[in-house]
Amino acid sequence: RDDIDEVAEPPGFPPPPESGRETQQLIDVNPPRGTRDFPPEDMRLRNWLFQQFREVSRILSFEEVDFPVLESEALFIRKAGEEITQQLYNFEDKGGRRVVLRPEITPSLARLVIKQGKSVSLPLKWFTIGQCWRYERMTRGRRREHYQWNMDMIGVPRVRAEAELVNAIVLLFERLGITSSDVGIRVSSRKVLQAVLQMYAIPECLFAEVCVIVDKLGKITKEEVEKELMSAGVTSEAVKGIVEVLSLASLDKLEAVLGADVEAIADLKKLFSLAEHYGYSQWITFDASVVRGLAYYTGIVFEAFDREGKLRAICGGGRYDQLLSTFGSDDIPACGFGFGDAVIVELLKEKGLLPDLGRQVDDIVFPLDEELEGQASMVASALRRKGHSVDLVEDKRLKWVFKHAERVNASRLILVGNSEWQRGMVRVKVLSTREEYETKIDELS
Numbered sequence: 001r002d003d004i005d006e007v008a009e010p011p012g013f014p015p016p017p018e019s020g021r022e023t024q025q026l027i028d029v030n031p032p033r034g035t036r037d038f039p040p041e042d043m044r045l046r047n048w049l050f051q052q053f054r055e056v057s058r059i060l061s062f063e064e065v066d067f068p069v070l071e072s073e074a075l076f077i078r079k080a081g082e083e084i085t086q087q088l089y090n091f092e093d094k095g096g097r098r099v100v101l102r103p104e105i106t107p108s109l110a111r112l113v114i115k116q117g118k119s120v121s122l123p124l125k126w127f128t129i130g131q132c133w134r135y136e137r138m139t140r141g142r143r144r145e146h147y148q149w150n151m152d153m154i155g156v157p158r159v160r161a162e163a164e165l166v167n168a169i170v171l172l173f174e175r176l177g178i179t180s181s182d183v184g185i186r187v188s189s190r191k192v193l194q195a196v197l198q199m200y201a202i203p204e205c206l207f208a209e210v211c212v213i214v215d216k217l218g219k220i221t222k223e224e225v226e227k228e229l230m231s232a233g234v235t236s237e238a239v240k241g242i243v244e245v246l247s248l249a250s251l252d253k254l255e256a257v258l259g260a261d262v263e264a265i266a267d268l269k270k271l272f273s274l275a276e277h278y279g280y281s282q283w284i285t286f287d288a289s290v291v292r293g294l295a296y297y298t299g300i301v302f303e304a305f306d307r308e309g310k311l312r313a314i315c316g317g318g319r320y321d322q323l324l325s326t327f328g329s330d331d332i333p334a335c336g337f338g339f340g341d342a343v344i345v346e347l348l349k350e351k352g353l354l355p356d357l358g359r360q361v362d363d364i365v366f367p368l369d370e371e372l373e374g375q376a377s378m379v380a381s382a383l384r385r386k387g388h389s390v391d392l393v394e395d396k397r398l399k400w401v402f403k404h405a406e407r408v409n410a411s412r413l414i415l416v417g418n419s420e421w422q423r424g425m426v427r428v429k430v431l432s433t434r435e436e437y438e439t440k441i442d443e444l445s
């Protein structure tokens, strides 16, 4: 109704009790469960880490891409019982569409490759850093979101692609000061498991589900894994064969069991040979038990682990040659990895490798008298046009300004005072050398 004057909202929040309005319950200042805020100090660390991701991607000559965090649920409906698809952050939007907050990046990347179709020439080397979500029952108190650096090579059928991706991971660790004594990269191939299933005539259609179950080794007991394999339709003798092969400690022993003509052996030997040429052999180790938990891997798989065994996998990836064809595209070979932003920070803390990332400001500009705030703004604006980061400070005592300059690691303190201004000057204090001088305002650089 427009005949009633709106009572002007009293300023401020929550309204003071005397306003006669009920005191509003303070909102919950925490972010949603399982999610994180990034206040400045945490954001500096995150930006530093992402900068390392970007730098390694540049060095490997990968191109950056990006996708919506919101995706069609259809992209992630898979029947292999993966944890990631059982924890979808999924819902129906106001248009009745089934959508998800993406739990991983690879399916989006595959979708874009198909969408780009003939307009892109293979191979593609794409990377992105994006937030991923899962709706984890908070019983385990784990996060529901993390940021993942993904690097993917599309259209490279040979093991060179895996060797390039491992090169990126090793370069990243080296940039962070992590050595091969701190971290190793376990490598195997799902073609090992495929060969074992064929030996026992286990139907190919069970392959993805078997891999997902076998990936639980080390997380649940061996007996539980065997039980899940049996209920998935794997015969008890095949289960024994799987457990035996996965415990083999060397490629030679694997070759003795599977025979030299198995593709897995040739692929892995090629990767270890390339590793010698890249100079990162000391980082990688064959481990037949590595299968990774995503249904769509088809070949070599790898994961980085801390040798003290205190943390979960730091990153992981592998070859997924069938994923694009499951989306209706031609067969396009692909491989990639995901590298989360959380475990790596835990590792850096463990190793005392967190960088000291304090704030940094070039100039603090401070008017010594209140009526000089306009002049101080002129000085700040001129310096900012030159690209200086300037903190314009007012209504403070000079003692506070000096302490503040130290806190923000300012390079210079520019004091705007009456007597200097009358002479067209300002006073400059160089905080590192304590040098102090006057300079013409228009010569300030």
Ligand SMILES: OCc1cccc(Br)n1
Residues within 6 Å of the ligand: 084, 103, 104, 132, 133, 134, 143, 144, 145, 146, 340
């Ligand atoms: O690595 C699995 C995963 C996926 C989405 C969110 C989080 Br936290 N973790």
